[in-house]
Amino acid sequence: MDNKLAGEKRLLQLNELDEFRLSAYDSARIYKEKTKKWHDKKILPREFAKGDKVLLFNSRLKFFPGKLKSRWSGPFLVTNVHKFGSMELKNEKGDVFKVNGQRLKLYHEGNVVGTMEVIHLHPSSSS
Template sequence: MEAVLPIEVEIPSMRVLAETELEEAEWAKQRCEQLNLIDEKRLTALCHGQCYQQRMARAFNARVRHREFKPGDLVLRKVLHITPDSRGKFAYKYDGPFVVKEVFSGGAIILSDMDGTENALPVNVDALKKYYP
């Protein structure tokens, strides 16, 4: 008894051809058809994957709240770095309040402290939330 690989059952090889006693022309025709089906299955899987990604992106983007900041708005900045002397889970999650000095189109914002000293580095909009005193 010989072992037959599962791929050989789907796409017969010469050994399977000899066992089934197909004519060589018939075998070549079936082999070409099955190889064409493999390309079609691959394209179908690729299309399905792209459709799935689009559906997931659409579902995610439907729940995103757009935040727009204008110069003069008060904001809180998320604390991104944990300092060694932090109080663990009791540490503050946000710094601030800060004043929005300048807004760029790519989602970057320049902040300044409440006393007017400007921070040199821009901050991403994702790390900010509005502050309502």
């Protein structure tokens, strides 16, 4: 009689465990959906046209951080725009390569503010 009661209690515990597991899966799914919706809302659509000048994000600099080193290189010229956001870029040397459009931002050319004068200082020879 006692074994039968223990068996029923164990079955109830297993059923409760299954319910906890299923509710945990549901909670995780709901959390992931909300996070994805928030993330997708924050992404700005980037559209580039042929002939635009763009800057390319260099993600490899994260491994070799330089405090004042810019992670953007360029400017590059957009030569072709493909489906799903891939772009063909051309550098100053004329090399053409493909990149993901999410790694690009528009380059705004500006006027030169002023000229820079460089003065090299040499130690005096008088002693």
